[in-house]
Structure formats: C-alpha cells, structure tokens
Amino acid sequence: MSKEHHYKTTIEWTGNQGTGTDNYRNYERTHTISVENKPIIEGSSDPAFRGDKKKHNPEDMLLSSLSSCHMLWYLHFCSVEGVIVTAYTDNATGIMVEETNGSGHFSEVTLNPTVTVSDESMIEKAKELHHKANEFCFIAKSVNFPVKHIPIVLVK
Template identity: 80%
Template structure:
C-alpha cells in the first residue's frame, strides 16, 4: 500500500516595475514563495539571469532540498542504529549546464557532509549510512541526475 502526501506552495511574482514584461530588462525576477503557516521566502533568478543575488533562486533551492533531505534521512537512520550525531554540516555543490538555446539542466550534485558523533566506535557505521540515506531521500529519488557523495568526514565530539 502506498501513501500519498500532498504539498502546496504559492509563488507570486513581485517584480513588475510598472511596464510588466514589455522588455527582458524592464522587470525584476523577484517573487515570494509561501507555504501556509511558514516563513515567506524571497526569491529571484540567479544573477546570471538578471536576478537579485540577495534572494534565493530555484537552483539554490534545488541544491538545498537535496542536501536537507539527505541530512534528515541520515539523522533518522543514525538514530535508529544507535549512532549519536552531535553536529552535521554539508557544503553541497551542483553543476547546471546552460545550453546554447537558453535552456539548461543540472548534470550532478555532490554532497560534502561533515558529521560529529559522540563516540569513536560509531565512526565507520556513521560513514556507511550516507549511502542508505541517499537511497531513501525522496528528493534524490526524484531527480534525473546523479547525487554524488564525497567521502564523509566523521569525527568524535562527545555530548
């Protein structure tokens, strides 16, 4: 039996400078992303596409979604296996290819996790669980490009 989960998001363009989209350079790419009962996210396009560098862009959010989904599955799996994680940081990177016609696609994402565990005996098992987290991550299972993992850095930091 499969469970269905439904999600809703409202995207509202806020970049009309008075003349709409009458010219490529006459409007901002600014928009808001809102989900009921959650903080509004200020969005734009990547600065390479005339976006506001101080706002989140779809490419950043895709990369962040992959990284946070992986982390949440990883923490769950560690908890279930008795591995006590005390810190987790990932400096994820992604490559998007822009084609000559202006379209584009992500060719890959690489996660670079650094994890602290509470005891040395947990290090090897903690490293190995990253592969299982990738197999369970909903977002990683939904994209058509590889989600790679650098060998995780796992060190001991007692509680």
C-alpha cells in the same frame, strides 16, 4: 501500500516595474514563495539571469532541498542504528549546465557532509549510513542526475 502526501505552495511575481514583461530588461525576477503557516521566502533568479543576488533562486533551493532531505534521512538512520550524531554540516555543491539555446539542467550534485559522532566506534557505521540515506531521500530519488556524497566523520 503506497501513501500519498500532498504539498501546496504559492509563488507570486513581485517584479513588475510598471510595464510588465514588455522588454526582457524592464522587469525584475523577484517573487515570493509562500507556504501556509510558514515564513515567506523572497526569491529571484540567479544573478547570471538578471536576478537579485540577495534572494534565494531556484537552483539554491534545489540544492538545499537535496541536502536537507539527505540530512534528515541520515539522522533518522543514525538514531535507529545507535550512531549518536552531535553535529552535522553540509557544504553541498551543484553543477548546472546551460545549453546554447538558453535551457539548462543540473548534471550533478555533491553533498559534502561533515558529521561529528560521540564515539570513535561509530565512525564506520556513520559513513555507511550515507548510502542508505541517499537511497531513501525523496528528493534525490526524484531528480534525473546523480547525487553524490563525500562524507567526513569526526569524533567529538
């Protein structure tokens, strides 16, 4: 039986410079992202779209969501399968294609996790479990582009 989980976030535009959106160049793309009982995230658009490079943009957040979802599933499956992970870092990359009309879409994301396990005998299983994590990741299953992964597994 399926179970629903509901989420709520509040986005508030903070970039009104006094004249609203009267001109494309007269407003900032800054905003806050709020979720109850969690720290506020300061957001903007990508600098390519007149955004603040010091703030998170939606593209950063999408890539981060895919990476963290994969990691959390991966760590779960490792714990179930007896693979002891002692460190995990992912340098995820994404490609967004901007169309001539200004719209765009991600064409792919590649996760590049570097995982450290406690014993050499765990390396093959540790690599294999990335496929299972990809199959279970809620975010990866919700996007319409491929989420690839190129893992590196090390022994501590």
